[in-house]
Amino acid sequence: MSNSVTRPRVAVTLGDPAGVGGELVAKLLSDPDTTARADVLLISDEAELAVAGQDAGAPIDYVTGPADGKPLLHHTCATRPGVFERKVATREGGRWALENLEIALGLAKAGDVDAILFAPLNKTSLHLAGMTEQDELRWFEDYLEETGFTSELNVLPGLWTARVTSHVSIARVDEGITRENVDAAGRLLHRVLHESGIAAPRIGVCALNPHAGENGSFGRHELDIIGPAVEGLKADGLDVAGPFPSDTIFLRREEFDGILTMYHDQGQIAMKLLGFDGGVTVAGGLRIPICTPAHGTAFDVVGKGVANTGSIRNAFDLAVRIAERRTIAQPS
Template sequence: MGDPAGIGPEIIVKLLSAAPETERYVVFGCPNVMQRAVDVVGADFTIQARDRVQDARFESGTIDVVETTRFAPLPPFGKIRADCGQAAFDAIKAGIECALEGSVSGIVTAPIHKEALSAAGVKYPGHTEMLADFGGADKVAMLLGNDVVRTVLVTIHCSLLDAIKGADFEAQMAAIRLADQGARALGYENPRVAVAGLNPHAGEGGLFGREEIEIISPAIKAAQAEGINASGPWPGDTVFMQARQGHFDIVVAQYHDQGLIPVKYMGLDQGVNITLGLPFIRTSPDHGTAFDIAGQGIASEASLVTAMQYALRLQNSSLQDDNQRH
């Protein structure tokens, strides 16, 4: 459901309004919040509260909501509130539990608000860290992209200083491996993985820093020894242009903004966030809660639709892999 004070519930309703009835979806969250979203959008849906995923009936004209919280009265739109942060967290945790037990084949998460999570005392700065912890993954990475460029981050939600400290050899190897795995899951048979440098001009032979020489290049060579088609380090200011021109299939970026600015510059509507390294599928739209327009029914569902399409694409890829193994 995402943050109940944001646009998540209403873009979910818009998504489901256009979704094929052959697909089966449930929403984790508050039935009352989802009913308000139906009213805001003006959709012809009935909300059905369910205790478990297994109770969902997937009837035409209904939205099955697995009740993880219940608001009465409803929270106002566009406000940072601890109870909204807690509700978002509870929905995510329930979704993860169902994914781990196999009652859902994947999770698509609507936007959450980091300050609301913090107000609720939730220690996680975002979805990725929650998913890694509760999903039981040793290493996870964010794959963000669209039909033009795709990137995996070495470091995620931390200060730039901490990102530099955290971009060590092990982090490089984890990101390169997950980039290769993620690209393969998206249909690239031998993905070309470009690794961006940390410093300007990829260090310029050590003139602007030695991380490329001492850390990143050795990691690329080690990945190549594992059979990964990795190359670099490439200057961060040109590597995404080369990827857009078709020279690379996926780019490993060293820190959050290095990777996300090029992706988001291409537009938020078609951007998607995929968490790699989990034992289940997870995608999300590449935008936030948009508190400024929440409740007006004007938020675009395009990025959420893209996230759902990627989840289905990954599910089909996984099913094909299973069929080939058997």
């Protein structure tokens, strides 16, 4: 496979075999622009790729030995039960998805790939398969032995969001809203926006409480935690503003390249209303860009050939773009 700076190496997994991941990947790879931009390494097997091609009505044109311009099948050593049950969360499907992701992460740790794209996963399947972490980001973090702040980032064309807290009970959000976490999440959002190609990112910060706390009447997080964190980021030269009431900040979204939210649904509801079919999730704060569509496994349309490819195309584009910029930025 090519090692040129302008042609990153992207490992691709097909996600949960019960869902639409295979169809999405097959459709993505049927576009010549995809394989023109990166060397694609498929973490899969012939049986999974055949089903994916059938679902998409577009067989995947892959090779099993090095050949520029075509996806290369990296034979999986994941556990295959035979035929996967579809349209339902299963232990077997979750195990297959996790084991294939382990292979991709191992390639990343070894420096053999520059980015990872994974098709949608099902958290129930992952937990049935033995994943103990709350979500795949924490699992990535543990596997890669990352020690810094990490956060899921969600992306639409022209707007990013990051979260101070993510997949936790709403009752536990308060304990995660600390000045240190707001500061770390703001810096992470700024860094990844810059890596995506935005020279001077503009970031807006959400309040936690109604009306941004109304000067302490509805809570003091804005006065004691979020506001001071914003001022600290500004003092270090970041273009950051807020905290703004969360029920109006997205009406001002054209003023910002990214919005920092305090908890999951504070940003996700807005982002999915603004562009459900094009959204991307980025595992922010890891040593390698890892991107996926922001939607789920879509069991209701499995096998119908109608799965929308907007999100997976955007996810691939973003993974390649970040990988390119990181490669260029590395010292020779």
